[in-house]
Amino acid sequence: xxxxxxxxxxxxxxxxxxxxxxxxxxxxxxxxxxxxxxxxxxxxxxxxxxxxxxxxxxxxxxxxxxxxxxxxxxxxxxxxxxxxxxxxxxxxxxxxxxxxxxxxxxxxxxxxxxxxxx
Amino acid sequence: xxxxxxxxxxxxxxxxxxxxxxxxxxxxxxxxxxxxxxxxxxxxxxxxxxxxxxxxxxxxxxxxxxxxxxxxxxxxxxxxxxxxxxxxxxxxxxxxxxxxxxxxxxxxxxxxxxxxxxxxxxxxxxxxxxxxxxxxxxxxxxxxxxxxxxxxxxxxxxxxxxxxxxxxxxxxxxxxxxxxxxxxxxxxxxxxxxxxxxxxxxxxxxxxxxxxxxxxxxxxxxxxxxxxxxxxxxxxxxxxxxxxxxxxxxxxxxxxxxxxxxxxxxxxxxxxxxxxxxxxxxxxxxxxxxxxxxxxxxxxxxxxxxxxxxxxxxxxxxxxxxxxxxxxxxxxxxxxxxxxxxxxxxxxxxxxxxxxxxxxxxxxxxxxxxxxxxxxxxxxxxxxxxxxxxxxxxxxxxxxxxxxxxxxxxxxxxxxxxxxxxxxxxxxxxxxxxxxxxxxxxxxxxxxxxxxxxxxxxxxxxxxxxxxxxxxxxxxxxxxxxxxxxxxxxxxxxxxxxxxxxxxxxxxxxxxxxxxxxxxxxxxxxxxxxxxxxxxxxxxxxxxxxxxxxxxxxxxxxxxxxxxxxxxxxxxxxxxxxxxxxxxxxxxxxxxxxxxxxxxxxxxxxxxxxxxxxxxxxxxxxxxxxxxxxxxxxxxxxxxxxxxxxxxxxxxxxxxxxxxxxxxxxxxxxxxxxxxxxxxxxxxxxxxxxxxxxxxxxxxxxxxxxxxx
Numbered sequence: 001x002x003x004x005x006x007x008x009x010x011x012x013x014x015x016x017x018x019x020x021x022x023x024x025x026x027x028x029x030x031x032x033x034x035x036x037x038x039x040x041x042x043x044x045x046x047x048x049x050x051x052x053x054x055x056x057x058x059x060x061x062x063x064x065x066x067x068x069x070x071x072x073x074x075x076x077x078x079x080x081x082x083x084x085x086x087x088x089x090x091x092x093x094x095x096x097x098x099x100x101x102x103x104x105x106x107x108x109x110x111x112x113x114x115x116x117x118x
Numbered sequence: 119x120x121x122x123x124x125x126x127x128x129x130x131x132x133x134x135x136x137x138x139x140x141x142x143x144x145x146x147x148x149x150x151x152x153x154x155x156x157x158x159x160x161x162x163x164x165x166x167x168x169x170x171x172x173x174x175x176x177x178x179x180x181x182x183x184x185x186x187x188x189x190x191x192x193x194x195x196x197x198x199x200x201x202x203x204x205x206x207x208x209x210x211x212x213x214x215x216x217x218x219x220x221x222x223x224x225x226x227x228x229x230x231x232x233x234x235x236x237x238x239x240x241x242x243x244x245x246x247x248x249x250x251x252x253x254x255x256x257x258x259x260x261x262x263x264x265x266x267x268x269x270x271x272x273x274x275x276x277x278x279x280x281x282x283x284x285x286x287x288x289x290x291x292x293x294x295x296x297x298x299x300x301x302x303x304x305x306x307x308x309x310x311x312x313x314x315x316x317x318x319x320x321x322x323x324x325x326x327x328x329x330x331x332x333x334x335x336x337x338x339x340x341x342x343x344x345x346x347x348x349x350x351x352x353x354x355x356x357x358x359x360x361x362x363x364x365x366x367x368x369x370x371x372x373x374x375x376x377x378x379x380x381x382x383x384x385x386x387x388x389x390x391x392x393x394x395x396x397x398x399x400x401x402x403x404x405x406x407x408x409x410x411x412x413x414x415x416x417x418x419x420x421x422x423x424x425x426x427x428x429x430x431x432x433x434x435x436x437x438x439x440x441x442x443x444x445x446x447x448x449x450x451x452x453x454x455x456x457x458x459x460x461x462x463x464x465x466x467x468x469x470x471x472x473x474x475x476x477x478x479x480x481x482x483x484x485x486x487x488x489x490x491x492x493x494x495x496x497x498x499x500x501x502x503x504x505x506x507x508x509x510x511x512x513x514x515x516x517x518x519x520x521x522x523x524x525x526x527x528x529x530x531x532x533x534x535x536x537x538x539x540x541x542x543x544x545x546x547x548x549x550x551x552x553x554x555x556x557x558x559x560x561x562x563x564x565x566x567x568x569x570x571x572x573x574x575x576x577x578x579x580x581x582x583x584x585x586x587x588x589x590x591x592x593x594x595x596x597x598x599x600x601x602x603x604x605x606x607x608x609x610x611x612x613x614x615x616x617x618x619x620x621x622x623x624x625x626x627x628x629x630x631x632x633x634x635x636x637x638x639x640x641x642x643x644x645x646x647x648x649x650x651x652x653x654x655x656x657x658x659x660x661x662x663x664x665x666x667x668x669x670x671x672x673x674x675x676x677x678x679x680x681x682x683x684x685x686x687x688x689x690x691x692x693x694x695x696x697x698x699x700x701x702x703x704x705x706x707x708x709x710x711x712x713x714x715x716x717x718x719x720x721x722x723x724x725x726x727x728x729x730x731x732x733x734x735x736x737x738x739x740x741x742x743x744x745x746x747x748x749x750x751x752x753x754x755x756x757x758x759x760x761x762x763x764x765x766x767x768x769x770x771x772x773x774x775x776x777x778x779x780x781x782x783x784x785x786x787x788x789x790x791x792x793x794x795x796x797x798x799x800x801x802x803x804x805x806x807x808x809x810x811x812x813x814x815x816x817x818x819x820x821x822x823x824x825x826x827x
Contacts, residue, residue, distance in 0.1 A: 025624060028668075032668070057746070058621075058623060058672075058742055059623050059624050061623070061670075062623055062624075062667070062668030062669060062670060063668055065667050065668055065670065065714060066667045066668050069667075093672075093690060093691075093692060093693070093706075094670070094672060094690040094710070094711045094714070095689075095690045095708070095709055095710030095711055095714065095723055098708075098710055098715075098719075098722075098723045099710070099714060099715060
């Protein structure tokens with residue numbers, strides 16, 4: 001079972017969090033802390049990349065709800081991208097596609113940020 | 119008791135008076151003897167000796183009483199009396215008194231006064247001999263004492279005979295008896311093992327004292343056994359032969375002191391070891407007892423601190439324990455103030471060192487230490503050298519004991535070893551106490567959780583409902599004592615029945631609280647709504663904003679119409695499985711979890727799905743604990759495989775809602791083998807069964823159908 005890890009990178013005013021491994025109730029606080037740091041720094045364009053994430057449990061989803069309101073109130077957004085089908089299913093069941101933009105590629109997500117900001 | 123004491127003290131005083139009176143008489147007779155000169159008769163000599171003997175006897179009785187009332191009861195007694203013995207020997211050996219005949223009347227009187235002191239000293243020596251024999255008693259001690267007493271008395275009598283019968287020469291007999299007594303003395307002073315238990319300091323002073331005692335005893339013995347020395351002559355002149363009594367007692371003192379001297383001297387080098395071993399054993403035993411007796415960790419820290427101070431012979435000690443947040447707190451302190459501890463911990467310097475240690479750390483001189491040198495000035499009043507002993511729980515650092523000494527270079531290698539041994543046993547004791555505390559705490563929580571589980575069980579339906587045209591069966595099992603799964607049956611405002619299954623995100627206590635809250639909301643809302651869509655929307659409207667942001671609830675509500683139509687609303691919950699016509703369909707209308715969106719948006723996300731159930735067709739609702747159940751390899755069942763399992767359970771000829779649930783539960787357990795259930799599991803089967811219903815309530819079904827249309 002792969003350890004959960006987050007790699008952050010900044011690109012064109014967009015903070016990208018690349019998730020690795022296994023996101024569940026135990027590892028969710030790490031992600032919460034990482035997003036919390038960005039929000040505190042006033043970085044509201046957050047892109048979460050699921051390319052390297054192997055598994056997400058339903059308990060791991062709550063994290064995205066914690067900051068979404070504050071981020072959107074500051075004209076930012078949290079967008080999700082590059083989910084494996086199994087991961088997408090979990091988001092889909094809960095109805096997340098209705099709350100978050102879930103995009104197939106990182107590029108599309110970046111473009112979305114640029115257009116909405118522009 | 120008091121009466122006895124006062125009686126014996128009156129008797130002692132009387133005997134003292136007799137002694138003094140006799141000595142005065144003796145002096146007078148001596149003066150007369152001196153003035154009359156050589157033409158003195160044997161009768162006067164005998165009288166002088168007789169009065170001298172009376173004086174000695176009365177003092178002997180006085181000291182006999184004194185000895186009986188003043189037995190040694192402790193080492194302190196022993197040391198005090200031994201010092202007095204040395205003093206007595208010293209008094210006796212003072213080289214005063216006439217050699218041969220006295221020179222004048224004054225020297226006669228002086229000789230007599232000297233005699234009083236010497237007789238008293240002799241009596242005290244005898245008393246010491248008696249008491250030391252009793253104190254270091256061995257099996258034959260009583261016999262030895264008798265032999266010694268009779269032996270000394272015998273020699274005394276032998277020496278007296280010539281004054282009555284001048285022809286008799288007792289010298290050979292006296293020498294033989296003296297040698298015999300010497301052997302007895304040697305045998306009687308065998309017991310010396312108690313010396314091992316003395317401290318180094320005590321042994322050192324005893325070595326010196328016994329050395330002096332040996333020399334003094336030998337000198338006194340040598341002088342008093344000859345009657346032509348000032349000492350021998352002086353005593354001989356009181357009572358003929360009394361010099362032998364002193365000589366033999368002094369001989370005993372010499373023999374005894376000599377034996378003690380060598381034993382003490384040879385046990386000096388290992389005294390530190392014995393001392394420390396004794397201390398280690400007793401402190402470990404003490405710690406274990408404290409740890410076993412009480413679960414009071416604070417008391418244990420205090421004991422550990424004080425024992426560490428003793429083990430390392432430090433001036434002060436304190437104990438710090440690391441709190442779960444990584445900070446330290448002073449758990450106990452001994453002979454040091456909090457201010458001093460903070461001073462020596464300036465900038466957390468010690469607290470940085472101690473967690474890195476495996477063994478005690480010694481700083482012989484703080485001023486010369488690289489890391490701690492800067493402290494030297496501010497702490498020199500109370501700490502110049504320092505030792506740190508880390509305390510571990512298994513491999514984890516839990517805290518440290520610090521000991522400081524106001525002298526530099528005050529700790530030796532032995533002290534480090536003693537502290538190391540001590541710290542490891544202290545660690546064990548602390549670990550034990552913590553385990554006991556933890557398990558007590560755990561037991562308390564466990565009891566609370568058992569109560570919680572019972573209460574939660576009561577929040578779920580007690581039995582299966584009997585809804586017309588349907589068979590319903592349910593199963594629920596939390597992963598922990600309490601969980602976040604919930605299911606229930608309601609009758610809505612229009613009289614239709616409704617089945618609800620819900621899963622609060624997370625598990626355990628927090629989930630259980632939301633679950634209980636959810637039940638209350640559902641009960642209140644169900645009475646006021648007519649459709650499951652309304653039901654779900656109202657639940658979201660009530661709970662949205664009152665839940666923690668990261669918490670949400672998924673649920674599926676199914677409205678059961680008596681015509682066999684079921685309407686299903688899914689609020690982010692796992693899909694339902696529909697078994698009919700030998701296939702399993704996954705039912706997954708669009709929907710959003712409860713608590714994720716405000717009511718106006720939530721409404722737009724919810725989709726209703728109506729299904730017409732035929733006889734025997736069954737709808738299975740479940741929580742994600744079911745499809746996420748894992749086998750020992752860590753693989754989940756998944757919805758696909760679950761559908762297959764479900765199909766095989768539902769297509770059996772005799773299948774009922776109850777049998778399907780039972781089969782499903784055992785299938786899932788078979789799949790998971792003995793893997794620990796990691797999430798709550800809940801399943802509900804809703805099976806269309808018109809037969810039974812029609813038999814009983816055919817008409818009412820039709821009426822109801824019409825009404826709904």
